Structure formats: structure tokens, C-alpha cells
Amino acid sequence: MKIHIKGGRLVDPxxxxxxxxxxxxxxxxxxGVGAPPEGFHANRVLDAAGLVVAPGLVDLSARLRxxxxxxxxxxxxxxxxxxxxxxxTLAVPPDTDPPLDEPGLxxxxxxxxxxxxxxxxxxxxxxxxxxxxxxxxxxxxxxxxGCVAFSQADAPLPNAEVLWRALQYAATMGYAVWLQPQExxxxxxxVAHDGEVATRLGLAGVPPFAETIALATIxxxxxxxxxxxxxxxxxxxxxxxxxxxxxxxxxxxxxxxxAHHVHLSDVDIGWFDAHFRLVPPLRSxxxxxxxxxxxxxxxxxxxxxxxxxVDEDAKLLPFxxxxxxxxxxxxxxxxxxxxxxEAKVPLASALARVTSAPAAVLGIDAGHLGIGHGADVCxxxxxxxxxxxxxxxxxxxxxxxxxxxELAGVVRYTLVSGHLVHEAPAx
Amino acid sequence: xxxxxxNAKGELRHLLTIEGLPxxxxxxxxxxxxxxxxVTEREVKKVPLLRGKSVFNLFFEPSTRTRTTFExxxxxxxxxxxxxxxxxxxxxxxxxxxxxxxxxxAMHADMxxxxxxxxxxxxxxxxxxxxxxxxxxxxxxxxxxxxxxxLDAYTIRHYKKDFGRLAVAIVGDILxxxxxxxxxxxxxxxxxxxVRVIGPxxxxxxxxxxxxxxxxxxxxxxxxxxxxxxxxxLQNERMRGPLLPSAGEFFKAYGxxxxxxxxxxxxxxxxxxxxxxxxxxxxxxxADGAQAVILPQVTFGIAVRMAVMSILAGASS
Numbered sequence: 001m002k003i004h005i006k007g008g009r010l011v012d013p014x015x016x017x018x019x020x021x022x023x024x025x026x027x028x029x030x031x032g033v034g035a036p037p038e039g040f041h042a043n044r045v046l047d048a049a050g051l052v053v054a055p056g057l058v059d060l061s062a063r064l065r066x067x068x069x070x071x072x073x074x075x076x077x078x079x080x081x082x083x084x085x086x087x088x089t090l091a092v093p094p095d096t097d098p099p100l101d102e103p104g105l106x107x108x109x110x111x112x113x114x115x116x117x118x119x120x121x122x123x124x125x126x127x128x129x130x131x132x133x134x135x136x137x138x139x140x141x142x143x144x145x146g147c148v149a150f151s152q153a154d155a156p157l158p159n160a161e162v163l164w165r166a167l168q169y170a171a172t173m174g175y176a177v178w179l180q181p182q183e184x185x186x187x188x189x190x191v192a193h194d195g196e197v198a199t200r201l202g203l204a205g206v207p208p209f210a211e212t213i214a215l216a217t218i219x220x221x222x223x224x225x226x227x228x229x230x231x232x233x234x235x236x237x238x239x240x241x242x243x244x245x246x247x248x249x250x251x252x253x254x255x256x257x258x259a260h261h262v263h264l265s266d267v268d269i270g271w272f273d274a275h276f277r278l279v280p281p282l283r284s285x286x287x288x289x290x291x292x293x294x295x296x297x298x299x300x301x302x303x304x305x306x307x308x309x310v311d312e313d314a315k316l317l318p319f320x321x322x323x324x325x326x327x328x329x330x331x332x333x334x335x336x337x338x339x340x341x342e343a344k345v346p347l348a349s350a351l352a353r354v355t356s357a358p359a360a361v362l363g364i365d366a367g368h369l370g371i372g373h374g375a376d377v378c379x380x381x382x383x384x385x386x387x388x389x390x391x392x393x394x395x396x397x398x399x400x401x402x403x404x405x406e407l408a409g410v411v412r413y414t415l416v417s418g419h420l421v422h423e424a425p426a427x
Numbered sequence: 428x429x430x431x432x433x434n435a436k437g438e439l440r441h442l443l444t445i446e447g448l449p450x451x452x453x454x455x456x457x458x459x460x461x462x463x464x465x466v467t468e469r470e471v472k473k474v475p476l477l478r479g480k481s482v483f484n485l486f487f488e489p490s491t492r493t494r495t496t497f498e499x500x501x502x503x504x505x506x507x508x509x510x511x512x513x514x515x516x517x518x519x520x521x522x523x524x525x526x527x528x529x530x531x532x533a534m535h536a537d538m539x540x541x542x543x544x545x546x547x548x549x550x551x552x553x554x555x556x557x558x559x560x561x562x563x564x565x566x567x568x569x570x571x572x573x574x575x576x577x578l579d580a581y582t583i584r585h586y587k588k589d590f591g592r593l594a595v596a597i598v599g600d601i602l603x604x605x606x607x608x609x610x611x612x613x614x615x616x617x618x619x620x621x622v623r624v625i626g627p628x629x630x631x632x633x634x635x636x637x638x639x640x641x642x643x644x645x646x647x648x649x650x651x652x653x654x655x656x657x658x659x660x661l662q663n664e665r666m667r668g669p670l671l672p673s674a675g676e677f678f679k680a681y682g683x684x685x686x687x688x689x690x691x692x693x694x695x696x697x698x699x700x701x702x703x704x705x706x707x708x709x710x711x712x713x714a715d716g717a718q719a720v721i722l723p724q725v726t727f728g729i730a731v732r733m734a735v736m737s738i739l740a741g742a743s744s
Contacts, residue, residue: 196637203547317545
């Protein structure tokens with residue numbers, strides 16, 4: 001299949017391109033940018049006039065709920081949601097049931113994903129056996145099976161010695177470790193940011209120092225082990241400042257933020273709306289502004305969907321009892337564009353946060369449109385709007401704090417390895 | 428954001444929290460309660476305002492006192508009352524909160540009086556019930572206990588007449604107290620200029636001063652010249668552990684003794700939402716003393732609950 005994407009505005013942050021260029025694809029790869037290779041005859045021409053042609057998005061945290069939680073979502077439902085949102089590469093956290101701590105599970109997941117032929121799936125291996133935080137998982141075996149990095153997901157790692165040894169071991173083998181900084185003893189019982197809103201609503205708080213204390217521990221251990229660490233879901237202003245300082249110091253750390261944290265704060269919880277029950281919790285407006293500033297100056301490398309589909313019943317509970325999580329794959333592009341428009345960030349810089357930068361965190365060849373490389377493409381209409389409704393979401397998780405929002409940025413075409421996997425032409 | 432307790436006409440449809448309610452509604456409830464106080468003293472203690480209506484007391488958390496006062500209030504309004512203690516029945520069989528509510532709605536409940544251990548549970552129920560059904564929050568987690576806040580306000584008005592010059596001290600475990608939160612909102616809405624919370628840092632929630640109160644850690648300083656002292660119950664499970672070393676040490680610093688009460692105004696009243704822990708937060712001499720109005724609080728509580736239920740039943744759906 002040879003595809004010619006014609007007349008669009010090509011934005012490829014990694015190669016510094018933001019110009020009207022045609023894109024030519026053959027045999028799953030990009031074969032021409034601006035001009036076709038000699039003898040190119042397209043089987044299909046996609047009209048991209050007025051549209052942006054960008055690399056497919058790379059998402060650093062998408063829970064596909066397989067194996068173990070198929071009542072919440074399936075690989076197929078969520079990968080359809082991904083490509084509908086322009087996301088072509090997914091990093092999958094290991095907190096499935098059973099957790100991804102055995103090569104067989106990883107191989108099965110990769111195989112299942114491959115047979116669906118939608119997005120590329122990169123599993124993260126469990127850092128500790130069964131994510132219990134006690135024994136190291138068999139990292140080398142898991143890496144052979146296809147794990148790109150190791151993570152504890154949201155599971156607590158209460159023991160600093162285990163963390164230290166895990167980082168040492170990962171460094172020995174040359175693996176990256178992904179950690180969500182939350183001190184479990186401080187985060188365990190809380191369900192909302194420990195501040196005025198939680199006090200008013202009588203919700204148990206998670207203090208901001210649950211994040212900074214954990215960050216201080218992690219950074220101290222990175223300093224001695226030299227392990228490449230990716231910090232997941234920053235949520236506090238102080239946390240952003242610590243990561244900024246760590247990068248200045250030259251520590252090998254990267255960081256991401258969930259798209260909902262870029263836009264929302266604890267005030268949005270309103271009267272106990274369980275759609276806003278998230279981990280880490282939505283924090284103050286001041287924290288949110290610091291996250292946005294960190295994203296703009298590169299302290300935070302990437303925006304991720306933090307996609308966590310939850311079944312309806314698990315949200316129809318009092319706030320503290322509701323299951324945390326939100327569906328995000330279909331919104332991450334639009335929410336990144338919204339941030340860019342509000343913060344006056346150029347489109348290419350904003351798209352870098354969801355394409356080239358997360359690809360660099362993963363250490364994979366993705367998130368760009370270089371000639372000879374895989375043709376994962378997202379073609380979207382930056383001016384078209386859509387309304388976020390449960391019916392409009394393809395994900396099995398209909399829960400998102402953005403229900404009712406009117407967002408700009410509608411994905412028209414998504415290509416994965418040169419195959420058109422999603423198509424939604426303008427009506 | 429629309430207040431979920433009010434209907435489109437601004438009438439009270441549910442009572443979920445005092446926060447955000449207009450002053451006029453609070454005053455109307457207190458005035459209505461006053462008119463019911465006469466009923467509770469009559470030989471035939473009944474009025475027909477809720478005749479033919481079914482009130483379901485839906486208690487997901489054990490309670491004797493509050494449930495009983497709601498039951499008496501509903502019966503004095505001539506309602507049919509059904510008491511359900513859910514902690515021991517269907518919830519343990521996996522039925523969800525809303526399933527339970529649906530089932531009871533099918534039995535033609537007109538009003539749910541809800542107590543639940545999770546903050547916000549009555550809001551979830553209120554957002555789910557049919558338009559003619561009313562929800563009264565009888566205590567949700569640490570969040571709110573609005574009828575208690577109103578009966579406290581009623582008691583204060585009864586003894587002190589005017590809120591405009593009052594200094595009120597609320598003492599003890601503010602962190603876990605829905606009573607404190609509701610009273611704070613009632614007092615600030617009714618115009619009390621000086622509301623103080625007194626307790627150790629470990630029992631004060633973050634940013635409590637943003638609710639419009641001043642914060643004191645020294646009880647003597649906090650009690651100076653107050654008109655009203657509200658003592659809160661200290662839950663047994665808080666008396667040791669990371670928040671407090673012991674009940675004895677708490678009593679030394681924050682227990683109300685005659686000596687400490689002497690720092691308040693001479694005519695200060697002492698309140699307690701009950702049940703009291705004598706010797707933990709309050710000395711028996713004070714609890715049984717001339718300044719205590721703890722038993723009148725209970726009597727007023729019935730009138731206030733009658734007022735709330737009759738006003739809700741009168742709101743258009």
C-alpha cells in the first residue's frame with residue numbers, strides 16, 4: 001500500500017519541520033517528505049488540506065487492562081481508542097492481574113497486541129516480583145521478552161533498601177526504571193490533595209510532601225547508582241522544582257505529567273465528583289500552574305494520557321470509595337493542543353511533548369517522520385471541535401473528568417506502520 | 428456550580444451540608460424549629476405535616492442517638508418511619524449503595540435520612556433519586572452533619588439571642604469532625620464574628636483557617652472571653668497512635684475543666700454533640716454544671732429535625 005498524504009501542514013518536532021509538505025509512504029515506511037521518491041504511484045491519496053500531519057503520538061502510560069481486568073476494558077477496545085486519538089505507540093504499566101513479572105505474560109501481551117495490528121505496544125516489566133516491593137523481578141528475562149523498562153506502577157515500594165538494590169541492579173543491566181514518586185505511608189489513606197478543598201469536603205488528604213519525600217529518596221539513589229530513572233505523573237510545584245534542579249545537576253532523569261493534571265485542580269472536584277478521583281490527586285491551582293511551566297521549559301519531558309479505564313459501577317460510589325482513574329487516550333492530543341493554545345506554546349513544541357520526547361524516554365525509534373523510518377502518522381484538524389461524551393468515547397472506560405468539555409483537535413487519519421487504522425473524514 | 432441542595436426556585440430540596448446555603452434558609456429553619464418546640468411540649472405531640480409520607484432512616488454507620496431523634500421528629504410529623512441499619516445487611520452481600528437506594532425507592536420512600544462513613548455519600552444518593560424524593564444528611568464521614576450544626580446554632584440563638592457579637596470556641600478533634608465543619612459553616616453564615624478552633628496541630632485539618640475561623644493551640648488563650656464553648660467527642664481510636672499519645676495527655680491540654688471554663692465569659696454556655704467521654708474531653712463537674720446546655724441541645728435537636736423535614740416536604744419537586 002502506497003499512501004500520499006497531500007497538502008497538509010507537516011509538523012515533525014524531532015526534525016524541526018513545520019511547513020506545508022506532502023508525505024509519501026510505502027511498505028510501512030516514510031519514503032518521501034515534500035517530494036515523492038522516483039516512480040512513486042500512490043494507491044491512495046489522503047487530502048490533508050487544512051490539516052496537521054504529525055508523527056503518531058507516543059503515550060507513556062496506557063492501561064489496557066489485559067490480562068485480568070477485562071471487565072474494565074480489553075486490548076482491542078483500548079487500542080481502538082488509542083488510534084482514534086492519534087496514539088500509535090503505547091507504554092503499558094505492569095499492574096495487570098497477574099502483574100507483568102513473567103516473560104510468558106509479556107510475550108502473550110505483545111503477541112495479542114500484534115495480532116490486533118493497531119498500535120505498537122511496549123510493556124513495562126514489574127520492578128519487583130508481583131509488584132509486592134520485596135523481591136526483584138527477573139529483569140533480564142523480562143527484557144528479553146520485550147520489556148522496555150521496569151516500573152512499580154502505582155504499587156507502593158515502602159522499602160528504601162529494595163529501591164536502592166533495584167536501581168543498582170537495573171543500572172548494572174542498563175535498564176531504565178520508571179517510578180511514580182509517592183511515599184506510601186503518606187499517600188496510602190488519602191484520596192484528595194491535602195488542602196482547603198479536602199478540608200471542606202472532609203476527604204482524607206495526600207500531602208504534597210508525599211511526592212517530594214519520595215522524590216528526594218529517588219534522586220539520592222540516582223545520584224549513587226547512576227540509574228536512568230523516569231519519574232511518572234508529577235503533581236506538585238515543589239516536585240517540578242526538584243526535577244528541574246536534578247536535571248541541572250546532570251542526573252539521568254526524565255519526567256512526565258498526566259494530561260488531566262495540566263488542566264485541572266482540586267477545586268474541580270466540586271461536590272464529590274468521582275470522575276475527579278485520580279492518582280496522584282488533583283492538586284492546587286498553584287501546583288497545576290507549576291506543572292504547566294515545567295512542561296513549557298522542558299523540566300517535564302512528556303504529557304501522557306494516564307489512561308485508566310474504570311467500569312461505570314466503580315465510579316458510582318462515594319468519592320473515597322470510587323476507583324481512581326480516567327480514560328484518556330482519546331483526549332491526550334486535544335488536551336495538549338489546549339495547553340499549547342492557552343500557554344502560547346508553538347504547535348511543534350507542544351507536539352514534541354507527545355511524540356519525540358516520550359519516544360526518547362522509551363528509547364525507541366518512534367515519534368518522528370524521518371525517511372526510512374516507520375510510518376506512524378496522526379493527521380488531525382486543529383480547528384474542528386468535538387464534545388466529550390460517553391458515547392463519543394471508543395474506550396470501554398466512559399469515565400473522564402472532561403465529560404461535557406468542548407475540545408479542539410479532531411483526528412482524521414491514523415496510520416500505524418503505513419496502514420490506515422483509523423479514518424474519520426470531516427462530515 | 429449550582430448548589431445541589433436547592434431546586435430551580437432556590438428552595439431547599441435536600442439538606443446535605445450547610446456550606447453554601449443562604450442565611451435566609453438557615454434562619455427559616457431555626458424559626459420553624461421554634462414553632463415546633465411548642466408541639467414537643469404538648470400532650471398530643473403530633474402535627475399532620477408528613478401524614479402519608481414514608482421516611483427511611485438509612486444508617487450505614489451505627490448510631491442510636493441521631494437515628495432516634497430523626498425517628499421521633501418524623502413520627503411527630505405523622506410520617507411512617509422505617510429504620511434500616513445497613514452495615515450488617517445487604518452491603519456486606521455486595522449490593523452497592525445505589526442498588527440499596529433503588530430498592531428502597533421502589534418501596535415508595537419520600538425521604539431518606541442518610542448516615543454513611545464516606546464523605547459525600549448523601550450527595551451521590553441525592554443525585555440519583557427521583558425528583559420528589561428528599562435526602563437529609565445525618566452525617567457523612569468527616570464532611571457534614573448539617574442538622575447537628577443547625578441544632579447547635581439553635582441552642583446558641585436560644586441562649587445568646589444574637590449571633591452578631593458572639594465569640595465561639597470549638598475544641599478538640601476538628602480533623603475528623605463533621606459536627607465542627609457544619610457548625611463552622613452555620614456560624615459564619617449566621618454572622619458570628621469570632622469563631623475559634625482549638626486543638627493540637629495533629630487534630631486540625633490543613634487550611635482550616637480558610638473556613639473563616641481563627642486557630643488556637645493553647646486552650647487558655649483560645650477560651651478567653653468566649654460566649655460559647657463547644658467540646659467535640661474524641662473517638663476512642665484516636666486516643667493513641669500517631670495523632671495523640673494518650674487520652675490522659677489530651678485531657679491535660681484540651682479537656683474542659685472548671686478552671687479552664689473560668690477563662691470564658693461568666694455566662695458562657697458549654698455544648699457537646701454527645702456522646703461525651705467524661706474525663707477525656709470534658710470534666711464531669713462541667714458536663715453536669717450550671718453552664719452546660721447539653722441536654723437542651725437534644726430537645727432542640729428534635730424540633731430542628733422536624734423543621735428540616737417539614738420544609739423539605741414542602742418544596743416543590
